Amino acid sequence: MTATWFWTALGAVPCIAQDAGAPNPPIWTVPEVGALPDDKNGRLVRRGRDLITATYANIGPEVANPTKRYAGNNLACSNCHLEAGTKKFALPIFGLFGEFPQYSPRLRAEITIEDRVNACMTRSMNGRAMPLDAPEMQAIVAYIKFLSTGVPAGQKVPGLGAGKMPELDRAADPARGRLIYVRACVACHNTDGSGVRRSLPTVDLGYMTPPLWGSDSFNDGAGMARLIRLDRDYPDLLQKPVDSPYGPYADGFTQQQHKYGPFAPIRETVARLKAEAGGQKPDSQQ
Numbered sequence: 001m002t003a004t005w006f007w008t009a010l011g012a013v014p015c016i017a018q019d020a021g022a023p024n025p026p027i028w029t030v031p032e033v034g035a036l037p038d039d040k041n042g043r044l045v046r047r048g049r050d051l052i053t054a055t056y057a058n059i060g061p062e063v064a065n066p067t068k069r070y071a072g073n074n075l076a077c078s079n080c081h082l083e084a085g086t087k088k089f090a091l092p093i094f095g096l097f098g099e100f101p102q103y104s105p106r107l108r109a110e111i112t113i114e115d116r117v118n119a120c121m122t123r124s125m126n127g128r129a130m131p132l133d134a135p136e137m138q139a140i141v142a143y144i145k146f147l148s149t150g151v152p153a154g155q156k157v158p159g160l161g162a163g164k165m166p167e168l169d170r171a172a173d174p175a176r177g178r179l180i181y182v183r184a185c186v187a188c189h190n191t192d193g194s195g196v197r198r199s200l201p202t203v204d205l206g207y208m209t210p211p212l213w214g215s216d217s218f219n220d221g222a223g224m225a226r227l228i229r230l231d232r233d234y235p236d237l238l239q240k241p242v243d244s245p246y247g248p249y250a251d252g253f254t255q256q257q258h259k260y261g262p263f264a265p266i267r268e269t270v271a272r273l274k275a276e277a278g279g280q281k282p283d284s285q286q
């Protein structure tokens, strides 16, 4: 088993149906950072890549300069966005620069790429938002922009996200999860889920395998903490995804059920409440 079990298990790389003879160029062509000239932009993009792959060493909670301690844990962005964000169905940050600004149902407003980066910074990295003019923010955005080289705005690249698992019609069962953890995860992620550091007792070199929970992990606002969809407080609580692991909720179901399911009964109630509230169409995305 490899480190990419999670994402590859969720979604096999699909065959992309193309019109016969259509001269569609392959668009998952990751541009080579090392080929950039050693100029201002080249250095910025390289710095951005380093910030993604060694976040802990540059803006982690233990770096020497306290003003640079943006992240609250010693993860790297690339612990979740595999291969520096270039791997299909491994939460890539490739080819999506042109999709921003985009509408966020969580905030009910357009969000910029900087807002999206800060969303991961505050939840997945359990840290604080970087100012827009912070050199680190500019470098990360330059890298994300570089990864979209040649992908036209509006072009939806197949392979984004993490793929989908069939949904359970019962509550997820932590006791069964524990058995699977012991069988399939413990060897790498440690007996207590705290991961394995590269350097002991410090975390200067980050993790060989990252922690899955605890103080050096993401918080419960993070996409990783959700059962159905890895991602996005909702001013309209009825818009809140059914698997949000934190309240408040408008539907009367317990936090326990929102966390572990089953989700179908919640969805039905939410659809009814939405209809009562003004004939809105139920949101199939949830």
Ligand code: HEC
Pocket (backbone or CB within 6 Å): 052, 055, 075, 076, 077, 078, 079, 080, 081, 091, 092, 093, 096, 116, 117, 120, 121, 124, 125, 140, 144, 160, 161, 162, 218, 222, 223, 224, 230, 231, 232
């Ligand atoms: C603990 C795992 C984790 C870490 C660490 C993490 N992210 Fe994310 N990130 C996610 C998840 C989950 C999503 C939601 C993907 C989706 O919507 O399908 C996401 C989404 C994103 C997106 C939007 C992608 C899209 O498909 O729209 C960007 C950009 C992003 N993250 C950047 C970062 C950056 C930069 C860092 C480091 C500062 C970071 N992330 C750290 C889990 C993580």
Ligand code: HEC
Pocket (backbone or CB within 6 Å): 001, 002, 003, 005, 006, 075, 078, 079, 080, 082, 083, 180, 181, 184, 185, 186, 187, 188, 189, 208, 209, 210, 211, 212, 224
């Ligand atoms: C062969 C070793 C290995 C096994 C087995 C493994 N992982 Fe991982 N996992 C990794 C590595 C390494 C990373 C970080 C990837 C990177 O940085 O490129 C990771 C990343 C993750 C992440 C995202 C980062 C974080 O810390 O939250 C999650 C969640 C995760 N693994 C869960 C699991 C679960 C659940 C299992 C068992 C079903 C499992 N892994 C099995 C090695 C492994």
